[in-house]
Amino acid sequence: MADAPFLEIRHLRKRFGTNEVLRDIDFTVRKGEVVCIIGASGSGKSTLLRCVNLLERPTEGEIRHEGRNILDGSVPIATYRAQVGMVFQQFNLFNNLNVLENCVLGQMKVLKRPRAEAVATAMRYLDKVGMAQYIQARPAQISGGQKQRVAIARALSMEPEALLFDEPTSALDPEMVGEVLKVMRDLAHTGLTMLVVTHEMAFASEVADRVVFMDEGVIVEEGVPSVIFGEPKQERTRTFLKRVLR
Amino acid sequence: MGAPLLALTVAAADRSFFEWVAYLFARYGSMFLSGAEVTLLISLSGTIVGFAIGLLIGVVRTVPRRPEASWPAKALRKVVDVLLMVYIEVFRGTPMIVQAMVIFYGTAQAFGVRIPYLLAGFAIVSINTGAYMAEIVRGGILSIDKGQFEAAHSIGMTHGQTMMNVVLPQAIRNILPALGNEFVINIKDTSVLNVISVSELFFETKSVAGTSYKTFETFFIASVMYLVMTFTVTRILRLIERKMEGKSTYTIHGSQTTPESEIRIRGGV
Numbered sequence: 001m002a003d004a005p006f007l008e009i010r011h012l013r014k015r016f017g018t019n020e021v022l023r024d025i026d027f028t029v030r031k032g033e034v035v036c037i038i039g040a041s042g043s044g045k046s047t048l049l050r051c052v053n054l055l056e057r058p059t060e061g062e063i064r065h066e067g068r069n070i071l072d073g074s075v076p077i078a079t080y081r082a083q084v085g086m087v088f089q090q091f092n093l094f095n096n097l098n099v100l101e102n103c104v105l106g107q108m109k110v111l112k113r114p115r116a117e118a119v120a121t122a123m124r125y126l127d128k129v130g131m132a133q134y135i136q137a138r139p140a141q142i143s144g145g146q147k148q149r150v151a152i153a154r155a156l157s158m159e160p161e162a163l164l165f166d167e168p169t170s171a172l173d174p175e176m177v178g179e180v181l182k183v184m185r186d187l188a189h190t191g192l193t194m195l196v197v198t199h200e201m202a203f204a205s206e207v208a209d210r211v212v213f214m215d216e217g218v219i220v221e222e223g224v225p226s227v228i229f230g231e232p233k234q235e236r237t238r239t240f241l242k243r244v245l246r
Numbered sequence: 247m248g249a250p251l252l253a254l255t256v257a258a259a260d261r262s263f264f265e266w267v268a269y270l271f272a273r274y275g276s277m278f279l280s281g282a283e284v285t286l287l288i289s290l291s292g293t294i295v296g297f298a299i300g301l302l303i304g305v306v307r308t309v310p311r312r313p314e315a316s317w318p319a320k321a322l323r324k325v326v327d328v329l330l331m332v333y334i335e336v337f338r339g340t341p342m343i344v345q346a347m348v349i350f351y352g353t354a355q356a357f358g359v360r361i362p363y364l365l366a367g368f369a370i371v372s373i374n375t376g377a378y379m380a381e382i383v384r385g386g387i388l389s390i391d392k393g394q395f396e397a398a399h400s401i402g403m404t405h406g407q408t409m410m411n412v413v414l415p416q417a418i419r420n421i422l423p424a425l426g427n428e429f430v431i432n433i434k435d436t437s438v439l440n441v442i443s444v445s446e447l448f449f450e451t452k453s454v455a456g457t458s459y460k461t462f463e464t465f466f467i468a469s470v471m472y473l474v475m476t477f478t479v480t481r482i483l484r485l486i487e488r489k490m491e492g493k494s495t496y497t498i499h500g501s502q503t504t505p506e507s508e509i510r511i512r513g514g515v
């Protein structure tokens with residue numbers, strides 16, 4: 001089932017007041033695919049990701065998850081969200097809970113897992129991101145890179161089918177970017193579906209199956225990294241890449 | 247001093263200020279203490295119940311408005327919002343002493359029932375504190391970073407689950423100083439309940455002053471007792487706050503070189 005469509009986004013529009021931030025977005029993510037979204041600041045990348053996770057309600061259009069439109073009210077939102085996790089630029093760890101509890105809470109409340117199972121699952125993923133030693137630490141007591149790795153473990157603990165990343169390394173000090181990208185690189189090889197908004201072009205060209213370039217609320221161009229970075233067809237893509245790869 | 251009135255004991259005329267204080271406390275100690283007890287009882291229970299009222303209202307008022315909600319739901323929401331706002335404005339905008347009179351004599355006149363004094367006092371302090379705490383709690387909830395809600399929602403938690411497990415624990419911790427402050431204010435402000443004959447410390451002090459005619463000395467005792475109560479409560483609250491800050495260290499687990507080594511980093515929040 002390697003290329004069954006996992007997410008199909010059709011004619012998606014999002015307006016904030018009169019400001020149309022997403023204009024007729026159309027694209028498909030297949031199971032197990034790693035898609036990187038690049039584009040200038042304000043082009044609507046975060047808004048797109050937030051629409052996919054329903055943190056923003058799209059103004060128009062469809063988001064199909066395994067064939068079912070999640071916007072028509074027929075799919076329980078909590079179930080859908082548990083299957084599509086999100087990692088934020090600002091980490092957003094629960095400040096009142098330690099590292100372990102951050103990864104346990106959602107499992108118990110949303111998936112209704114018994115505590116022992118939730119703890120075991122959390123430990124498995126905390127170990128995977130190299131944070132198993134820090135289970136007792138509170139978010140305020142660990143570094144940015146460590147926070148982001150815990151945030152990834154928290155999302156993974158829900159055992160989702162897909163993870164959305166919104167500029168996961170943009171808030172990090174340069175020396176901590178590597179540890180987070182390494183975790184993400186390892187994840188990409190596990191067959192997890194990933195949708196990554198990033199300014200890390202090297203990461204995108206190395207890890208992505210497909211790169212999507214957005215500008216002013218539309219998808220200008222998409223394709224395999226070698227094409228997008230090597231021989232982009234659109235003028236706007238070329239201009240953008242020239243600016244960021246300089 | 248009002249010498250002719252001091253017919254209480256033989257040596258009365260020769261007593262110094264502090265001897266009077268000691269004498270009055272020995273003679274009327276049980277009245278002072280029972281007054282202090284009622285003051286503490288009403289202010290503590292009133293603060294707790296007021297906090298509960300404030301929590302409830304703060305939580306209700308911060309339920310997100312959904313544009314896609316049905317119109318009856320929206321109308322209900324509007325009505326509830328207006329009612330809560332009226333409650334908050336009325337009780338924050340009038341003195342508690344006036345509220346006490348209006349509620350006590352109002353219920354007596356309207357329903358023909360006299361609420362027991364103690365219960366009336368407790369109710370007034372609770373309702374009054376509730377109005378203040380409602381705004382404090384709402385502010386506390388709104389001050390929590392939006393990212394906390396989004397992270398919880400993004401893994402499928404409901405608004406209620408997010409409130410209970412993530413937002414309220416943080417908000418309550420932040421408003422604890424304000425809650426303590428409310429408690430201290432209540433210890434002092436229960437004194438106004440003497441107008442409806444609640445036998446709290448001020449009321450009892452007034453009776454002692456009335457029988458002994460030593461107004462200055464009796465109220466001096468009362469002020470010391472108020473001070474002891476507020477000071478003790480303030481200290482205890484500081485202690486609780488410090489406890490709630492959590493440990494400033496954590497243990498690294500299973501590290502081979504230094505098992506159970508302590509990492510010392512100050513929590514920055």
Ligand SMILES: Nc1ncnc2c1ncn2[C@@H]1O[C@H](COP(=O)(O)OP(=O)(O)OP(=O)(O)O)[C@@H](O)[C@H]1O
Binds near residue numbers: 019039041044047
């Ligand atoms: N809640 C909101 N209300 C109004 N306008 C918004 C809101 N969120 C985003 N916008 C606007 O939508 C546009 C796109 O924002 P978005 O955050 O999606 O861009 P982005 O591509 O993620 O940019 P960046 O690289 O800076 O993160 C911006 O012009 C922004 O001002």
Ligand SMILES: [Mg+2]
Binds near residue numbers: 045046167
């Ligand atoms: Mg963004």
